[in-house]
Amino acid sequence: MPRWDAYQMSVDASCFTPLGLQPTAVCRLGFNAAGRWLSEHALSHRRLVAEYQTGFVLWSAQVIFDQPVTFFDSDCLEMRVMGRIRGGGTQFECEVEVDSARGITTRMQACCVPLRLDGDSALTGAPARLGSGVMEAFRPDEIEVRPHRSPAPGLLVAILRDGTELARGRTPFVIHRHQCEVADQWYWPEAVSLASGGREELVRVESARVPALRLSLSTPLRRLDLLFNRPFFLFDEGAVLSSAHEWQGRLVFVHELVGFEGGEPRALAIEQFTTLLSDRAWN
Amino acid sequence: MMIRVSGALLRFTDYRRVISVPAPTVGAALTSLADDYQSLKPVLFDREGRVRATHQIFLNGEQLTREQLTRPAGDADSVDLLLAVSGG
Numbered sequence: 001m002p003r004w005d006a007y008q009m010s011v012d013a014s015c016f017t018p019l020g021l022q023p024t025a026v027c028r029l030g031f032n033a034a035g036r037w038l039s040e041h042a043l044s045h046r047r048l049v050a051e052y053q054t055g056f057v058l059w060s061a062q063v064i065f066d067q068p069v070t071f072f073d074s075d076c077l078e079m080r081v082m083g084r085i086r087g088g089g090t091q092f093e094c095e096v097e098v099d100s101a102r103g104i105t106t107r108m109q110a111c112c113v114p115l116r117l118d119g120d121s122a123l124t125g126a127p128a129r130l131g132s133g134v135m136e137a138f139r140p141d142e143i144e145v146r147p148h149r150s151p152a153p154g155l156l157v158a159i160l161r162d163g164t165e166l167a168r169g170r171t172p173f174v175i176h177r178h179q180c181e182v183a184d185q186w187y188w189p190e191a192v193s194l195a196s197g198g199r200e201e202l203v204r205v206e207s208a209r210v211p212a213l214r215l216s217l218s219t220p221l222r223r224l225d226l227l228f229n230r231p232f233f234l235f236d237e238g239a240v241l242s243s244a245h246e247w248q249g250r251l252v253f254v255h256e257l258v259g260f261e262g263g264e265p266r267a268l269a270i271e272q273f274t275t276l277l278s279d280r281a282w283n
Numbered sequence: 284m285m286i287r288v289s290g291a292l293l294r295f296t297d298y299r300r301v302i303s304v305p306a307p308t309v310g311a312a313l314t315s316l317a318d319d320y321q322s323l324k325p326v327l328f329d330r331e332g333r334v335r336a337t338h339q340i341f342l343n344g345e346q347l348t349r350e351q352l353t354r355p356a357g358d359a360d361s362v363d364l365l366l367a368v369s370g371g
Contacts, residue, residue, distance in 0.1 A: 049370060054370070055369070055370020056370070057368055057370065115368065115370040117370045118329070118335055118337060120325050120326040120335075121322070121325070121326060122291050122292060122295070122326045122366065122369060123291075123369045123370045124291075124326065124335060124337040124338070124366060124368075124369060124370075125337060125368065125369065125370040126336060126337055126367075126368075127368075183291050183369035183370070184290060184291040184293065184294060184369075185290070185291055185368075185369040230367070230368070231368055231369070232290075233289060233290020233291050233366065233369075234290055234291065234293055235289065235290070235293065235300065236289060236290055
């Protein structure tokens with residue numbers, strides 16, 4: 001059995017919306033949990049970078065919100081986390097469970113790609129299989145040959161093929177340092193913040209025409225899928241291209257985060273809400 | 284030519300994003316830039332003096348290979364210097 005860590009995490013009001021945990025907060029807590037697991041059972045992120053010339057960049061993540069937990073439910077969240085190598089050393093995957101007094105509320109699965117760092121102070125690197133020194137820190141049952149497969153591309157195809165587009169919008173942004181990590185590269189949970197901002201702009205601008213969009217403000221997020229192709233860096237300009245869809249009776253938002261250069265999105269976020277669209281929602 | 288620096292490289296150019304560098308080729312311009320900003324040199328070049336593979340270089344929007352850095356460029360040309368990914 002892969003090793004799991006369990007611990008309590010104090011939370012404050014900034015982690016919540018009126019409906020439940022902020023998706024960005026879940027991603028931040030989850031990534032912190034993965035770092036804690038690495039530190040406890042393998043090698044700390046700092047040692048990986050400084051001593052093993054190994055970095056991680058997030059490639060794919062899924063967050064499932066089983067049931068909402070609000071600020072008033074408990075002072076602490078119970079965090080459970082495990083990590084493992086996948087794809088024969090080409091991926092590091094973590095699973096995180098967030099429990100409260102009401103039971104498991106949220107699950108996150110995230111998959112990172114290892115980088116072999118060049119050793120310069122910009123932490124430049126290129127994707128590479130994990131070295132033996134790092135692999136040895138994992139137990140045999142924490143090394144899986146099969147790679148993680150992101151469900152996001154297939155989900156996107158299904159939504160665009162079978163769903164009905166309700167509205168579309170564009171929200172520009174610039175990356176600033178408070179959104180970045182140590183190398184002036186964006187901290188990936190910012191993608192969730194930017195996507196949420198894109199959705200709320202779409203609601204603000206289009207909800208008079210499409211009232212159903214407002215359901216995304218009054219019902220909790222059920223599932224979030226993320227896929228990353230390229231990072232943004234300090235002062236990079238980009239835009240969130242958001243579209244709202246009715247798909248399988250649900251309200252779904254697709255957000256493509258594109259850079260100034262256009263072309264393939266640097267990141268993709270797909271939000272699915274619990275609400276089932278009814279006739280009432282259209283009035 | 285004008286070199287546009289972005290992202291994680293900005294701290295090595297004192298956060299200057301557009302820098303004018305007189306040089307006959309793209310490669311010579313990058314060398315001159317690294318001479319002016321010494322802390323950029325080990326980030327941009329490896330120990331053999333080659334541009335690291337982790338950087339992407341564009342001349343007027345066209346991505347260049349390492350072999351194409353000898354391409355001539357003039358005052359009206361612009362070079363974009365991008366870092367593909369960082370491991371922090």
